[in-house]
Amino acid sequence: MSTPTFMPLLNSIAVNEAKGQKLLSAWASTAKDPKLKEALTFVAIREGEHAMAFTKRMCELGCAVDETSAYQVFKNFDDLMACACSAATDAEKVEMLTRGERSEGERHQNEPKDPFRGFFKDTTIDPQTGALLGRYIAEERDSGRLLRGEYDRVCAEARGRKNHAVDDIASLKACVSSLEAELKSLRKMIAAGR
Numbered sequence: 001m002s003t004p005t006f007m008p009l010l011n012s013i014a015v016n017e018a019k020g021q022k023l024l025s026a027w028a029s030t031a032k033d034p035k036l037k038e039a040l041t042f043v044a045i046r047e048g049e050h051a052m053a054f055t056k057r058m059c060e061l062g063c064a065v066d067e068t069s070a071y072q073v074f075k076n077f078d079d080l081m082a083c084a085c086s087a088a089t090d091a092e093k094v095e096m097l098t099r100g101e102r103s104e105g106e107r108h109q110n111e112p113k114d115p116f117r118g119f120f121k122d123t124t125i126d127p128q129t130g131a132l133l134g135r136y137i138a139e140e141r142d143s144g145r146l147l148r149g150e151y152d153r154v155c156a157e158a159r160g161r162k163n164h165a166v167d168d169i170a171s172l173k174a175c176v177s178s179l180e181a182e183l184k185s186l187r188k189m190i191a192a193g194r
């Protein structure tokens with residue numbers, strides 16, 4: 001039996017989903033926000049299951065996973081892992097791990113291209129592999145929606161806290177200025193012997 005032409009696609013999915021699980025699990029274990037942690041854990045489990053399901057399908061078709069020939073979704077995986085494991089805040093990790101692509105304005109104006117649009121171009125895909133690919137694509141899109149929602153919420157909350165801190169500093173400065181003015185007039189009164 002010759003190697004199916006869609007094998008590189010299955011191989012890349014198996015390799016990158018395993019990396020996705022590693023990355024999201026590392027982030028989940030350090031996440032401070034409980035809802036974000038839950039979402040990261042859930043998607044990490046999905047990623048791991050996808051890696052195993054595609055590894056199994058490749059095995060059924062007589063092929064083994066080969067990381068060296070796989071398309072690498074994560075170009076700087078070690079750096080991303082270091083970031084996921086770091087003590088940075090969740091909002092900072094969203095910025096670093098999604099390279100700032102998650103700003104709401106940018107996302108709404110310029111929706112990212114669908115990375116799955118070419119998956120069924122190969123007309124030799126058998127029904128069993130096709131069913132697996134279909135489930136995979138639907139779950140990936142669902143994971144994307146879940147994570148984007150959490151990323152937007154966490155970043156909006158962090159911005160709110162920052163604005164609150166700026167307001168607090170401004171009111172403290174105003175308070176100090178009025179105290180200084182009061183002190184100045186008291187000194188004048190003392191100097192005038194009143």
Ligand SMILES: [Fe+2]
Nearest residue numbers: 017020047140
């Ligand atoms: Fe994935």
